[in-house]
Amino acid sequence: MKIRAKKSLGQNFLVDIDALIAISSATEITEKNIVEVGPGYGALTDFLLQENPKKIDLVELDSDMIAILRGKMITDWADFSDRITLHHADVLKFSPNFEKYSLIANIPYYITSPILFHFLYPQNFAVPEEMVILMQKEVGEKILATKGKKTQHSYFSLAMWLACENIEKICLVPSESFDPAPKVDSVVLKFFPKKNRDIDTDLQKLEFWDKIFKHPRKTLAFNLKSAGIFDEKILENLKNLGYSEQVRAEAIRLEDWDQILDFLKNLKN
Numbered sequence: 001m002k003i004r005a006k007k008s009l010g011q012n013f014l015v016d017i018d019a020l021i022a023i024s025s026a027t028e029i030t031e032k033n034i035v036e037v038g039p040g041y042g043a044l045t046d047f048l049l050q051e052n053p054k055k056i057d058l059v060e061l062d063s064d065m066i067a068i069l070r071g072k073m074i075t076d077w078a079d080f081s082d083r084i085t086l087h088h089a090d091v092l093k094f095s096p097n098f099e100k101y102s103l104i105a106n107i108p109y110y111i112t113s114p115i116l117f118h119f120l121y122p123q124n125f126a127v128p129e130e131m132v133i134l135m136q137k138e139v140g141e142k143i144l145a146t147k148g149k150k151t152q153h154s155y156f157s158l159a160m161w162l163a164c165e166n167i168e169k170i171c172l173v174p175s176e177s178f179d180p181a182p183k184v185d186s187v188v189l190k191f192f193p194k195k196n197r198d199i200d201t202d203l204q205k206l207e208f209w210d211k212i213f214k215h216p217r218k219t220l221a222f223n224l225k226s227a228g229i230f231d232e233k234i235l236e237n238l239k240n241l242g243y244s245e246q247v248r249a250e251a252i253r254l255e256d257w258d259q260i261l262d263f264l265k266n267l268k269n
Contacts, residue, residue: 013040014106014134016177019188020047023104026132026170026190029053033098035128037091037105037115041068042076044106049080056080057101059087059094092118095125103128109136109182113156120163120191121199121206127163131191134173140187143167153250155206155213161254162202166192208261212249220249229264237263 014020020043029051039045039058048056060066066088073081087094091107092114103119112135119128143157144167160167170188175181211227212220220238224230235245241256252260 012108012178012180012182014043014173014177015179016173019171019173019177020044022171023106023132023134023188024048024051026188027102027104027130029102033057033101035059035096035098035101035103037103038107039069040065040106042072044104045069045072046076048104049077053083055083055085055098057085057087057096057098059089059091061088061090063088091115095122096128097125099126101126101128103131103133105132106134109139109184112136112139116160116191120160120193121203123199127193127197127199128191129193131193132170132188133191134186134188137172137185137187140169140189143189144169153252153254154216155209158209158254158257159206160191162205163193163197164191165194168192205257205261209249216248216250218248219246220252221245223249231264231267233267234260234264 023044024047029048031052031054034048034053034056036045036048036056037059039060040062042058045056045058058069060069066086069086073084073086077084092111105115107115112133116131116133119131142154143160145152145157168190170190173186173188175183175185177186211229212223214226215223221230221235224234237260238245238247241259243252
């Protein structure tokens, strides 16, 4: 039976064996709890089950794929039926029941950012221990550029690094690895979320960054003024950190943000 991808759901099925193996071997699976987002017809799931997970939750929105997955649970995956839980659900409304688990996702490009925020900044469930995510190459490069020699942040990339100890590239996945082939290449990133985070404090930082990245091509001082939180003393603080008055928010080093935020907080007190 020919399985057709649905353009309305942004589906592109990963069919390259090497890429499937790279994803399935990127994190420890044996005797671990796994949440797989967007399993489709189960191509990646086949490889994950070979690694002998303790439990695996499959979260799929497409009702046609759900029917295929249910069939595989009776046939191909019968020996694992007591370990697999199939969820016909929108992942952005899904809450894992595991206290400790890893997330693996081969997802449509348009939902990459919402899914990352959903699992890195949850309100009612545990953050994954590790996440292996396939995404558009350009998006992955922007995340990794935050740690590069030339700083060029965005609100999105800062939010990812605020939540993670490290983020590393697993492999590139060219467009011809999919059926149908998208117009762009992909990359697989592995996220190592920080342990024992204060998510409420992190969300306060995100609220601040949201304000000062409203006009990314303008200076940090301009954005602070627009947000109503500018003080002339901040220019001296930036100078002490090695920045000019014309610095943009995107050029602030990751390690300097806490000092800047503390300085602004003290100005209020």
